[in-house]
Amino acid sequence: MKERVFEIAIGTSVIVIALVFAVFAWNMVYSNTDGENYELHVEFAKSGNLKRGDMVSIAGVNVGGIDKVYVDPETFMVKVAFHVKANLKLTKDSLAEVLQSGLMGGTFLAITPGSQKEKLLKNNDTLTNTKDNQTVEDVISHLVSGTLSK
Numbered sequence: 001m002k003e004r005v006f007e008i009a010i011g012t013s014v015i016v017i018a019l020v021f022a023v024f025a026w027n028m029v030y031s032n033t034d035g036e037n038y039e040l041h042v043e044f045a046k047s048g049n050l051k052r053g054d055m056v057s058i059a060g061v062n063v064g065g066i067d068k069v070y071v072d073p074e075t076f077m078v079k080v081a082f083h084v085k086a087n088l089k090l091t092k093d094s095l096a097e098v099l100q101s102g103l104m105g106g107t108f109l110a111i112t113p114g115s116q117k118e119k120l121l122k123n124n125d126t127l128t129n130t131k132d133n134q135t136v137e138d139v140i141s142h143l144v145s146g147t148l149s150k
Contacts, residue, residue: 036085037083037085037086039067039083040124040125041081041124041125041127043079044130044132045132046078047080047107047133048100050078050098050108050133052066055108055109056083056111066081080109089120090111090114091117091118092120093114094127094129095127096109096111097109098133114129
């Protein structure tokens with residue numbers, strides 16, 4: 001009888017721990033634990049396989065995420081909607097570029113803050129200062145043709 005009570009207690013403990021872990025994991029993935037965000041937009045000619053959920057960073061620090069990536073059917077430009085933390089006051093001359101986290105790594109959106117003299121970006125504004133993604137093929141092509149900027 002004591003063994004049965006012990007087994008029930010252990011089984012219940014395992015289930016409770018699994019539920020706590022599941023709730024924790026759900027909150028980490030789907031909740032905004034960093035406070036308020038604001039949404040911004042940017043356009044690129046080449047997105048470098050940027051996708052929903054990819055990181056937005058400033059100086060290598062994760063400050064937001066990609067919400068939507070799609071091709072505009074009229075201009076064929078890649079449009080990206082992303083969010084950043086509300087306490088980060090970016091200016092209209094901030095630079096957005098798609099970078100890779102290594103040769104085999106994923107892509108992310110890197111933001112270089114602009115000058116503090118410019119107007120601040122507001123929710124749903126569009127960053128116009130962009131730099132398209134450079135693939136390995138682009139770099140090799142520039143090296144071979146001698147047009148790589150120095």
